[in-house]
Amino acid sequence: DVKVTQSSRYxxxxxxxxxFLECVQDMDHENMFWYRQDPGLGLxxxxxxxxxxxxxxxxxxxxxxxxxxxxxxxxxxxESASTNQTSxxxxxxxxxxxxxxxxxxxxxxxxxRLTVL
Amino acid sequence: xxxxxxxxxxxxxxxxAPVELRCNYSSSVSVYLFWYVQYPNQGxxxxxxxxSGSTLVKGINGFEAEFNKSQTSFHLRKPSVxxxxxxEYFCAVTDRGAQKLVFGQGTRLTINP
Numbered sequence: 001d002v003k004v005t006q007s008s009r010y011x012x013x014x015x016x017x018x019x020f021l022e023c024v025q026d027m028d029h030e031n032m033f034w035y036r037q038d039p040g041l042g043l044x045x046x047x048x049x050x051x052x053x054x055x056x057x058x059x060x061x062x063x064x065x066x067x068x069x070x071x072x073x074x075x076x077x078x079e080s081a082s083t084n085q086t087s088x089x090x091x092x093x094x095x096x097x098x099x100x101x102x103x104x105x106x107x108x109x110x111x112x113r114l115t116v117l
Numbered sequence: 118x119x120x121x122x123x124x125x126x127x128x129x130x131x132x133x134a135p136v137e138l139r140c141n142y143s144s145s146v147s148v149y150l151f152w153y154v155q156y157p158n159q160g161x162x163x164x165x166x167x168x169s170g171s172t173l174v175k176g177i178n179g180f181e182a183e184f185n186k187s188q189t190s191f192h193l194r195k196p197s198v199x200x201x202x203x204x205e206y207f208c209a210v211t212d213r214g215a216q217k218l219v220f221g222q223g224t225r226l227t228i229n230p
Contacts, residue, residue, distance in 0.1 A: 004160070031216055040126065042207060043161075043220040050216060058217065090160060096216075103149050103168050106218060108160035 003027050006091050006109040013116050019078040021112050023091030030096035032074035033106065034058075034066065037088040046089075049074055050096060081116045088113050119144050121210050123221035130198055131229050138193040138224045140208030150191040151209040151218070152182055161207060167191065178202065203228050 007022035025032065031050050035043040035058075045058030047066040055066050063085060067075045074093075078085055092106040124139040142148065149168050153161040165176025172184040182193045191208060208221040 033217075035220075040222055042121075042123075042222040045217055045219075048217060092161075103166070103213075105151075105163045105166065106153075106161070108153075108162070110158075110160045 004091055004093055004107050004109040006089075006112045008112050009110065011112060011114045013081050013114065015082060015116060017078075017081050017116075019081050019114065019116075021076040021078075021089055021091075021114070023074045023076070023109055024072050025074075025091075025093040025107070026072065027093060027107065028071070029093035029107070030071070031094045031104075032068065033092045033094075034064075034074065034076045035090045035092065036060065037090055037111070043090065046076065078114075081114075083116050086114060086116045119148070119210055119212060119219045121208050121219055121221035123206075123208050123224050125224050126222065127225045127227065129227045129229060132200055133197045135196050136194065136198050136202075136226065138206050138208075138226065140191045140193065140221055142189050142191065142208075142210045144189070144212070147213040149211050149213060150182075150184060151211075152176065152180070152191075152193050153207045153209060153220075155205045155207065155223075157204070164193070164206070198226070198228050200228050200230065202226060 004025045033048040034046045049055045049068040065077045089112045091109040094104040120143040122141045151166045152164040154164045155161045167174045167184045175181045209218045211218045
């Protein structure tokens with residue numbers, strides 16, 4: 001019954017490495033999101049996508065990029081990982097219903113905990 | 118820009134006691150409001166949402182929340198908590214018509230036996 005799958009639960013990378021976090025959803029949702037979760041800061045939006053090949057910056061896009069080549073897959077890329085990117089990364093998806101889209105519930109993956117040494 | 122403040126970072130309560138988790142948002146423009154819960158080592162799942170209509174919203178696991186437009190608040194309540202309610206709770210808001218959800222800082226609810 002898994003609907004949003006994040007490929008890695010735990011990753012350990014070194015400073016300067018290129019990191020790919022993969023997310024796949026099987027609900028045919030148009031919207032997909034990447035959030036970063038840090039203690040005391042809640043969830044902060046990194047990027048979101050409302051269609052294939054479309055993306056918009058969230059609140060903290062610096063140091064990240066994204067790719068959405070297929071509707072079901074949304075990848076987060078850290079071009080050169082740094083220690084301040086050690087965090088929990090959450091992927092989510094939702095339906096797009098025009099002006100009602102904000103009412104649609106986000107379905108989250110289980111998260112990917114990244115440690116950068 | 119929309120913002121959300123959860124007034125308590127941690128709330129310890131005894132089992133079977135009532136609990137209230139507080140949430141305030143910044144704008145009085147038409148909004149949708151949500152509470153999500155994150156159990157240990159899991160992703161977030163929806164607890165309840167307010168879209169329109171009755172200001173008292175009931176959710177899963179006996180939780181409810183009340184939308185107060187004049188105070189821009191959406192506090193979460195449960196009359197009697199269980200050990201299984203131990204989790205982190207996130208309040209979130211989006212402007213109507215917007216795609217992006219803005220989350221609060223989270224409140225960690227700890228239930229003591």
